[in-house]
Amino acid sequence: MMHRRTRLLAGLLLAAGVLTVLVSQRRLVAETPPPAEKPVAFSAEDVAFYEKEILPILKQNCYKCHGDGKERGNFSMENRERFLKGGDLGPAVLLDKLRDSNFLKAIEYRDGLEMPPSGKLPADKIAKLTEWANRKLPFPANALVAAASKSTRGKVTDEDRKYWAYQPVKPQPIPAVKQADWIQNPIDAFILAKLEAKGLKPNPPADKLSLVRRLYYDLTGLPPTPEQIDAFVNDNSPNAYERLVDALLASPHYGEKWGRHWLDLVHYAETNGYERDGPKPNVWRYRDYVIKSFNDDKPFDQFIREQLAGDEIDRNKPENMIATGFYRIGLWDDEPADYPQAVADEFDEIVATTSQVFLGMTMNCARCHDHKIDPMPQTDYYALKAFFVDISRYSDTRDVSSPNNLADITPKEFRELTPQEREERENRKMKLRGEITKLEDQVIKRMPAPLQRASEGDERPKVIREQLPKFIQREEQRQLDRLRRDLDRISRAPSPRQELALAVNRANPFPPPTHVHLRGNAHAQGPIVEPAFPTVLGFPKPKLPEVKRDAKSSGRRTVLANWIASKENPLTARVFVNRLWQHHFGKGIVPSSNDFGKIGEAPTHPELLDYLAQQFMDANWSVKKMHKLMLMSSTYQQSSKGEPKALQVDPANQLLWRFPMRRLIAEEVRDSILAVSGSLNAQMFGPSIYPPIPREVLAGQSVPGQGWHTSPPEQANRRSVYVHIKRSLQVPILIQHDQADPDTSCPVRYTTTVPTQALGMLNGEFTNQQAQSLAERVLKDEPKDRNAQICRVIRLTVGRAPTAEEVAADAAFLDKLQQEFKLNAAEAFRQYCLMAINSNEFIYLD
16 A cells, blocks of 8 residues: 555546655656657557557547647657657566556556546557557557757757856946936936937936935835934035935944845744744854945955855854854745655755856746746756755754754853863752762662672663663653753753854765756656856856865855856856845846846846846955945935826836835834834843734744743843744734745845734734834924924924924824824824824835
């Protein structure tokens, strides 16, 4: 009888129409296709038998998946050559072993294979198909050379390589334009050239208030204070704007803002997911590494190498080891029903993230078959996977001594215990050993006298090992196991000052071969592939390092990292500058920023993209220099106002004739509320925080509150980038405003507008508490003058000074709350503050 799991998998594959043999308790291995036969000339009688008796059966029952141009499972029945060749799992018919042929097994419903899946054919049709096989599969002569036999599936052509994204980055001439006085740097020339070609003009500059708020949010994710706004608005020096750009790029809050974008891409989370969703210890160090890297303007090519191969480059450098947390932040099934498939899924996550984030290639689409759109054979997927197979599988990290995941990054001067700590540890160990000996002696007393005497000398370890299990009671065994675990844990426990990081701490220098998984099934191993770069990019076969016996890893990932981070790679620089552009201008030059392939969207300004990529590499991969180049352009400094003609010609603003208005992202919403209320704790780095979550939300957990210990108020009010990211439980105000899904790479935060956002802001505990804090702050700043209080609230929340009419209207609103709704003055003002942080002007820029 087939195992349940095998039978279930067979059912799924058969339902998809895949010709697959699933035999109980046996791994599937692709058979080697027979050598191509010479064309066979069949008699007129054989051909007539095929056309009259066989072809109607095939068309009625099989062509839905395997004919008329369809090749489910890479198997076509349209000509003899393809029929003999079979599909993903080898030949369909073995002419010298007909009874072993997959085709006959399928139609006879043998060995777990059932075709067609809709129901077994009648006996007379099975007999005719069997006779056709016995006649060696006669086909008409014209079918022997049918076009279907000339499939180019899995092949990469010279025409494929001509696609723009696969071409080298080339220097671009600066376009000539008519409105030359608008140009502040070459970016403007590329933008203006396309506008002029459409008869459009760019918008006038934004006012200084809009500009200062735009800059603060884009570079720090925080609102400017009224004092910071006034300092810029009142500064009429010609370089005031540039000095503000430089100051914000130097702010420590810059890394918090831009590090968050990177964490979206690599789907950073701090738990494993699945049912238990257990925590990943010390994973926050990777988040801090990302923030520090952006603040330090670490060259992007170095940033790549450290994350992909930090443990191979220099294991003694803490940040290198921390960077490899890149591999440990994904989903992990701690109790997989199908272990090989779970391991394959974990590697798929690494392949998908690496290829999309660094290269803009959806290599994961080629896991089960050749990519349907882009020139990526299935073998390319597994060739990329082969770079990573030396990585040890993530394991249970509840034990801090786990060697796979946790790297010791403790500074040398802090690694040793103090004499007092050492003495305390030894005393604890001595006590545990005494308790273990006492329990063992208790059991030994039940043994025969010869064994008791043997236990008193050198034979004691042998007696304990071989005889104790025969005489010990269940409860005693449990107690002994606990004592031994405690002793082992204390013996291996780190120093109180030891610093650990979730990392690739153990790799296999001699990894197993990488097989193609047929149809993506880890149990169906196909040909072996070696590490290689995507075929379509035309790079030579990588030269892998010779591995020595004492090596800590295979060195493969360094080869991959160096290739991705090289200036010769046509994709890396393009992909990253496109991301910078996306976050400054609302949409990438290539809008599908994780997919530069043919299924993605074409670039709106391909020449500008190449210009930026070249500038990025020439500037030693400096991210901050690229920021400044974009921010200093007239394109960035435009107003966001609409213009009738431009709206008609380019309603989607693809040509950037105006600056795009945007809503704050989830973290900016929460951080801005904390900032204007005066509650924001600016403390950086360290273990994550746990803001309060309403009981109603926690009640949705299988164990309410599990994995979420609420932080003290001052810690809970730190920036949102430091909030613990639990895959199965997210902070309401963040998830309501489209926080990134941490299960997959998130290249774009799509903005939704739904009633629950407004309802959550008006009724949520967090916003109501912060409205109270805002009210208390303003009443402290302006204790007597109500109009001054109103002005202060508006300035704190939206930056501008209100008009006299606006102040009067808001004062009337406060009067109404007190007179009509009978609220006292303090509660009325709190409600007013709640309204202020719910306004569109607070949540939207420009």
